[in-house]
Amino acid sequence: MNKNIQLDKARKQKNGGLADKEDFAKVRLEINGRPIIRAIFPATSLLEFIREELGLTGTKKGCDLGDCGLCTVLLDGKPVLSCLMLALDAEDHQITTIEGLTNGGELHPIQEAMLKHGAVQCGYCSPAMVLNGVHLLDTHKNPDQMAIKEAISGTLCRCTGYTKIEKAFLAVTHQKGAKV
Amino acid sequence: MSLQDSKRYQTIGKPIPMLGARDKLTGTARFTDDIRLSRPLFVKILRSPYPSAHLKSIDISKAKKSKGVKAVITGKDIPNSFGVLPISKDECAMATGKVRYVGEPIAAVAAESLRDAVAALRLIKVKYEVLKPVLNIAQGLKKTKNPIHPELKREDNIHKSAHQSFGDPDKGFDGAKVVIERDFSFLSLSHGFTEPHSVQVEIKDDDELTVYSATQVPHYVHLALSEVLEIPLHKIRVIKPYLGGGFGGKSDPFPHEMIAARLALMTRRNIRLTLEREEVFFTHHGRHETQVKMKLGLDPGKGITALDGKMLIDGGAYGSFGIVTSYYNGVLLQGPYKIANFRFDCDRIYTNKPVCGAMRGHGGVNPRFASESLLDMACHELKIDPCEFRLEHFLEKNSLTANQFRITSVSIKKGLEKAMTKSGWKKKHRQLPYGKGIGVACGFFISGSALPIHWNKIPQSTARLTLDESGLAVIYSGASDIGQGSDTVLAQMVAEVLGLPMGMIKVVSADTALCPTDMGSYSSRVTFMAGNAARNASIQMRRTLVKAACQLLKIDEPPYPDPGKPMSFFRQGQRKPDFKKGFLGANPDYEDGFSFSEKKIISPANEELDYLEVVKKAMEENGTLQAKGCYLSPKMGGTHKGAGAGLSPSYSFTAFITEVDVNPLTGKVKVEKVTCAHDCGVPLNPLAVEGQLEGSIHMGLGQVLMEGLRYEHGVQQNASFLEYKIPSPFEQPEIEIILPDSDEQEGPFGAKEVGEGALAPFNPSVANAIFDAVAVRLFDLPITPDKVLDAIHKNNQKKD
Numbered sequence: 001m002n003k004n005i006q007l008d009k010a011r012k013q014k015n016g017g018l019a020d021k022e023d024f025a026k027v028r029l030e031i032n033g034r035p036i037i038r039a040i041f042p043a044t045s046l047l048e049f050i051r052e053e054l055g056l057t058g059t060k061k062g063c064d065l066g067d068c069g070l071c072t073v074l075l076d077g078k079p080v081l082s083c084l085m086l087a088l089d090a091e092d093h094q095i096t097t098i099e100g101l102t103n104g105g106e107l108h109p110i111q112e113a114m115l116k117h118g119a120v121q122c123g124y125c126s127p128a129m130v131l132n133g134v135h136l137l138d139t140h141k142n143p144d145q146m147a148i149k150e151a152i153s154g155t156l157c158r159c160t161g162y163t164k165i166e167k168a169f170l171a172v173t174h175q176k177g178a179k180v
Numbered sequence: 181m182s183l184q185d186s187k188r189y190q191t192i193g194k195p196i197p198m199l200g201a202r203d204k205l206t207g208t209a210r211f212t213d214d215i216r217l218s219r220p221l222f223v224k225i226l227r228s229p230y231p232s233a234h235l236k237s238i239d240i241s242k243a244k245k246s247k248g249v250k251a252v253i254t255g256k257d258i259p260n261s262f263g264v265l266p267i268s269k270d271e272c273a274m275a276t277g278k279v280r281y282v283g284e285p286i287a288a289v290a291a292e293s294l295r296d297a298v299a300a301l302r303l304i305k306v307k308y309e310v311l312k313p314v315l316n317i318a319q320g321l322k323k324t325k326n327p328i329h330p331e332l333k334r335e336d337n338i339h340k341s342a343h344q345s346f347g348d349p350d351k352g353f354d355g356a357k358v359v360i361e362r363d364f365s366f367l368s369l370s371h372g373f374t375e376p377h378s379v380q381v382e383i384k385d386d387d388e389l390t391v392y393s394a395t396q397v398p399h400y401v402h403l404a405l406s407e408v409l410e411i412p413l414h415k416i417r418v419i420k421p422y423l424g425g426g427f428g429g430k431s432d433p434f435p436h437e438m439i440a441a442r443l444a445l446m447t448r449r450n451i452r453l454t455l456e457r458e459e460v461f462f463t464h465h466g467r468h469e470t471q472v473k474m475k476l477g478l479d480p481g482k483g484i485t486a487l488d489g490k491m492l493i494d495g496g497a498y499g500s501f502g503i504v505t506s507y508y509n510g511v512l513l514q515g516p517y518k519i520a521n522f523r524f525d526c527d528r529i530y531t532n533k534p535v536c537g538a539m540r541g542h543g544g545v546n547p548r549f550a551s552e553s554l555l556d557m558a559c560h561e562l563k564i565d566p567c568e569f570r571l572e573h574f575l576e577k578n579s580l581t582a583n584q585f586r587i588t589s590v591s592i593k594k595g596l597e598k599a600m601t602k603s604g605w606k607k608k609h610r611q612l613p614y615g616k617g618i619g620v621a622c623g624f625f626i627s628g629s630a631l632p633i634h635w636n637k638i639p640q641s642t643a644r645l646t647l648d649e650s651g652l653a654v655i656y657s658g659a660s661d662i663g664q665g666s667d668t669v670l671a672q673m674v675a676e677v678l679g680l681p682m683g684m685i686k687v688v689s690a691d692t693a694l695c696p697t698d699m700g701s702y703s704s705r706v707t708f709m710a711g712n713a714a715r716n717a718s719i720q721m722r723r724t725l726v727k728a729a730c731q732l733l734k735i736d737e738p739p740y741p742d743p744g745k746p747m748s749f750f751r752q753g754q755r756k757p758d759f760k761k762g763f764l765g766a767n768p769d770y771e772d773g774f775s776f777s778e779k780k781i782i783s784p785a786n787e788e789l790d791y792l793e794v795v796k797k798a799m800e801e802n803g804t805l806q807a808k809g810c811y812l813s814p815k816m817g818g819t820h821k822g823a824g825a826g827l828s829p830s831y832s833f834t835a836f837i838t839e840v841d842v843n844p845l846t847g848k849v850k851v852e853k854v855t856c857a858h859d860c861g862v863p864l865n866p867l868a869v870e871g872q873l874e875g876s877i878h879m880g881l882g883q884v885l886m887e888g889l890r891y892e893h894g895v896q897q898n899a900s901f902l903e904y905k906i907p908s909p910f911e912q913p914e915i916e917i918i919l920p921d922s923d924e925q926e927g928p929f930g931a932k933e934v935g936e937g938a939l940a941p942f943n944p945s946v947a948n949a950i951f952d953a954v955a956v957r958l959f960d961l962p963i964t965p966d967k968v969l970d971a972i973h974k975n976n977q978k979k980d
Contacts, residue, residue: 041295057214058207060424062374063457067901070374098207111205115197118867121875122663123204124374124424130205149909156901158372158425159663160871161878162909 029090031056032100040087046080047071049087050097058098058127062156069155072128073097079135079154098127101134109172110134117168121159128155133169143173190777191675192929195867196682199668200422200661209422212378212394217450220380221250221290223443224297225436225453226304227462228279228286231313231532231894232328235277235286235306242303243289248296250447252304254287258442260408264400264432264537266634268339268499270329271535273408273438279308280328280497281534282895283462285435290443290451313532313894317471317492320529328497328530337530339495342506342822345523346582352486352521356477358558364474365960366546367888368494369467370460371539372879372906375424377463378454379437381444389441390417394424396431396660397700402692403634404433405441416441420690426662427879428538429465431702432500436463461899465537466889468505468528469494470546476554477521480564483573484555486521487513489547493536495528500537502528507825508543512940513551514581514826515624516592516833517573522582532894538702540879541939544625549884549961552621552944556951565609566948567600567620570835575624578749584818585827586750589932591922592622592833595857598918603837603855610952615842617953621945622835625937626828627927628705630813639763639810640705641713642696645674645721647805651779651792653678653685655717658698659710660690664935665868666706670714672864673928677718678725679776679791696808704933707864708829709811711928712766716809719770720762724805726774728798729781729789738784741769749925753815762808766829766926814926830924832933833859836945838913842953847969849885851911851946857918858938862930870917872934877915880942881907886962 024039031054038053047064050056050073059082062070066084073082074096101108107115110133120126129152136143136151143151148169152162203209240252255276263269274285287304291297314320314328320337327337353359375394382390389411395401398418406413423430440453455463471492477485491509495502510524524547541548559566575581577590600606608618632640644656653674661667671685688694698710723740730737743757743764757765773784779791798805817827839853856873863869886905890897898904923930943961951957956971 055216056207057210057216060211060375061213061454062376063901065457065900065902067457068374098205102206107202107205111202114205115201118195118197118871120198120201120204121665121871122373122375122423122425123201123209124211124663126201126204127207153908153910156372156374156906158374158427158878158906159875161874161881161907161912161915163874163878163912163915164871166909 025088027087027091029092030094032097032103042088044087045083046085046087046090047082050082056097056099060124060127070125070128072131072155074131074135077135077138079132098130101130108134109175110137110169113168113172114165117164117171119160119164119168125155125157129157129165136169137172145170189676190679191672191682192864193862194865196668196672196865198665198868199671199687204422211375211422211424212380212392213454215380215392215421217380217382217452220450220452221292221443221447222294222297223288223290223440223451223453224301225285225439226287226301228275228282228284230279230308230310231282231315232311233279233308234311235275235279236309237307238287239305240287243300246296246300246303248292249289249300250449251290251443252287252300253439253442253446258408258438262404262408262433263499264501264633265499265503268503271498273435281532283459283534284497285439288439288443290447315531315533315891315894317494317529320531328532339499339528339530340503340506342510342526343524344510344583344820344822347521349486349488349521349523353475353477355479356485357479358561359475359477360554360557361473361475362554362959364472364550366470367961368469368536369539369883369887370464370889370904371427371429371466373425373427373429376455376457376460377430377434377436379440381440381451383444383448383450388415389444390419391437391441392419392421393437394430395420396426396662396702398660398690398692399658399697399700401433401437405437408438409441409445417693420660423662426701427540428542428702430662431538431700432465434463457901458899461896461904462534464496464534465500467539467545468536472547472550474550474554476551476558478558480562480569484517484519487519487551489513489524489550491524491526491547493526493528494531494533496531496533496535498535500535502536504825505538505543507822509547511583511826512544513547514583514585515575515831516622518575520582533891534896540876541625541936542703545940545943548623548940549944549947552941553947553957556619556948557957567596567605570620570622571596584823586816588749588830588926589861589922589924590833591859591920592835595833595859595918595920596622596835598920599835599837599855599857602916602918605837612952615844615953617842617949617951618837618839619945619948619952620837621941621948623937623941624831624833625933626703626826627708627830627832627933628828629703630816630827630829631824632699638697639812641698641709642762642808642810643670643710643713643717644696645717645807647721647795649796649799651684651795653680654688655685655714656688656695657710657714658690658695659706660701662701664872665865666701666710668868669707669711669864673711673714674718676929677715677722677770679778704935704937707931708927708933711931712811713809715767715928716762716764716811717807718809719764719768720807720809721805722770722776724798724802724807725781725794726772729774729783729794732789732794732797733783733787735783738773741771743768755812755814762810763812766811767928767930829926830932832937834938834941836941838945838949840946840949840953842950842968844954844972847965847972849950849963849968851881851913853914855916855918856938857920858934859920859922860934861922861924861927861932863919864929864931869919869934873917873938874915876936876938877942878907878912880939881911884943884946884961884963886964888962
């Protein structure tokens with residue numbers, strides 16, 4: 001695993017305010033369609049990499065322990081907890097964060113529905129919920145309520161009781177069902 | 181205005197998506213930790229591993245020399261104490277002399293990176309002399325020579341004793357058909373908001389601090405920072421960015437805010453400090469662990485003849501909102517029924533545990549469980565329908581409670597009747613098969629506290645409105661949108677009065693440098709108080725525009741409604757409208773014969789003017805247009821001790837009918853269907869109203885069935901979301917919401933509270949349904965399967 005990791009010996013030298021004895025590792029991955037190559041601390045989680053190295057703050061940190069699911073991103077289209085994964089383990093994979101979903105364009109149908117149905121309150125879980133929804137639509141032709149509950153159950157929401165999130169998802173899947 | 185009238189409105193009563201929701205959905209909304217200041221120092225806090233100990237020495241010399249470290253501070257660097265209530269400023273940013281709970285801050289490190297800060301933390305050497313801790317209510321009540329807070333000069337650890345008595349409770353019990361008394365217990369709860377506490381401080385050359393903080397109360401944080409750090413208020417600016425849930429848990433000034441600001445001043449660098457989830461649990465300020473002994477007397481004809489509650493609440497190590505909590509435990513039992521003979525005693529006990537404070541439904545939640553359970557038991561004993569009984573004895577509109585709460589609008593009777601019909605109550609109660617049950621419970625709640633925390637005569641809410649040739653209306657308010665949608669409701673006020681689309685309103689809120697003073701977002705006060713202020717500002721602006729329109733049309737200004745008109749049934753104590761102050765009254769009439777709609781201003785004679793044209797005309801005289809509105813509660817309440825507690829200009833009412841499935845073999849309870857009738861006056865935005873009710877049910881469900889902080893030797897055993905379980909989508913029941921036709925004369929466009937009130941009565945509705953299902957009564961929350969199973973077994977043994 002991580003066969004592409006190469007310790008960047010040059011970085012062992014003094015470098016600004018940074019440490020002089022830490023080992024740096026090179027990581028190469030694709031985030032939101034953009035190839036990224038960086039030298040990082042090997043222990044950097046994918047979450048820390050996304051938020052701190054790349055400044056993509058749409059991905060939220062809620063616990064850093066894999067309990068809350070707020071840091072969910074898509075890894076090759078599948079939802080993963082970015083806090084439980086090393087950035088190095090994402091080597092050569094395609095990551096989609098909330099910023100990559102619309103890229104400034106139109107809202108995704110899931111986002112549109114969550115907006116309309118009042119599924120957003122404080123919004124701290126919204127990016128993760130949206131990505132859960134995107135994966136659900138990608139993998140289910142016509143998901144029922146149980147499938148929706150399952151899809152969002154890995155991400156905590158304390159404001160909505162999930163009611164309106166489910167309602168929004170159901171509205172999208174109904175639209176989708178009608179099209180099929 | 182009734183719900184029917186609301187149909188003629190343009191934005192009021194419409195399901196308007198929350199402002200900012202789009203940014204939240206696309207990830208562009210910046211929460212506190214998402215802000216990127218230049219070259220911030222990262223801060224980590226060293227916390228006490230002991231519930232009670234003397235700090236013999238703290239050696240920070242090695243940590244100071246550690247890589248990347250710029251500063252290390254301890255309690256003596258921030259010696260001034262603080263607390264949200266001026267009457268209990270008993271907490272310091274970091275412990276000095278003594279630690280009082282596991283997790284209490286002792287020292288803080290600011291370093292170039294988080295890793296450097298963590299590494300340095302390990303180099304701090306603290307010598308403790310471990311003391312015998314006070315770990316529960318019983319221990320706290322015992323006499324001691326070493327109380328947790330010796331400054332109170334008591335020989336026990338009681339922080340506050342609140343008592344009130346009205347009528348003659350003993351006589352009331354004598355005159356009852358049935359009297360029931362029981363003990364109840366409740367675990368402490370965490371708010372469980374998803375965004376951890378976070379603060380960032382930006383320091384400018386002239387010693388000005390800009391403090392970005394995830395807080396519900398920028399105004400109180402502002403005051404506390406100034407007092408604790410001894411720097412003038414004008415040198416501090418507090419801004420609340422997007423905030424990821426509060427529920428009362430972010431409504432105090434906190435140690436981490438003081439620490440971050442002090443470090444910024446010391447290092448002259450920007451500071452970033454976000455708590456780990458475990459630290460959030462330690463910081464706590466959640467619902468008090470509570471013991472209740474309550475006695476209720478009932479007569480089917482006379483109603484509740486007397487109610488007497490004795491509450492003991494475990495406050496943890498410091499004061500927080502505790503004095504208010506102590507009173508709320510009693511006074512929030514004064515509705516929704518008429519209770520002439522009423523008494524309560526509540527003691528708040530200091531213990532060596534994390535601090536408890538305000539959490540959704542503040543203080544009223546646990547006693548409500550007790551009173552509604554007892555009511556159900558009494559009805560059962562007398563074989564009367566608990567819904568029918570309630571319908572007969574609700575408080576009436578325009579009445580006073582025994583403790584002088586002014587009850588204005590009440591529509592709970594209609595609400596409960598509808599809930600009975602929709603849920604099929606009559607066909608289900610006491611008739612469902614074993615294992616299935618249906619239960620009822622009701623409650624009420626304040627729409628903001630009528631008295632400010634810091635005693636002063638400044639209006640509780642002020643809003644400012646500006647308008648220029650772009651047509652954009654900007655409303656400035658100190659209210660703090662914590663995800664409940666307070667910005668949206670303020671924008672709705674402006675949009676409605678000025679006939680503008682929501683897209684032409686910008687809300688600038690929760691910034692102490694830009695926004696007029698507002699007490700903040702707690703006690704369900706924003707819609708009512710900040711809403712009235714924004715509405716008053718909008719009406720003032722409308723008059724300026726009407727005047728300009730009349731100039732353009734060369735007609736006389738219309739007569740405006742008389743502001744001297746009494747605002748409600750209760751004339752006594754009403755504030756006189758004061759045009760200069762920006763106070764036109766509470767929810768005043770603004771009928772001027774003109775129609776403002778879709779950026780058109782139409783005269784009484786049906787002449788149409790373009791909104792922008794009118795704005796420009798008004799600007800000829802005034803320059804950029806500005807208006808101010810404010811809100812100040814009427815003077816009301818009794819003169820007895822604690823009369824101000826729970827006093828509010830209006831109250832919401834809620835009725836729940838809840839259906840459960842109880843598996844008698846496993847004890848597992850599943851809440852299947854909830855019918856919730858909530859009287860929030862006119863629902864200004866049904867989407868937001870429903871969201872608040874669904875969220876309240878989620879939080880209640882957690883407390884009644886699963887949540888609770890567990891302590892061993894003063895150490896939290898479940899300080900993570902893995903171990904502190906909140907309900908998942910699978911637990912959330914099907915919900916039917918009923919908003920009975922209601923109108924609050926003093927509420928902006930007829931509105932009142934919706935954010936908190938519904939939580940309290942939900943819990944007992946579940947317990948009452950469990951009784952209906954399997955004939956067992958549970959008195960201790962959470963009602964976990966083991967307790968249910970145990971009770972069923974005991975019941976069976978009794979029968980044998």
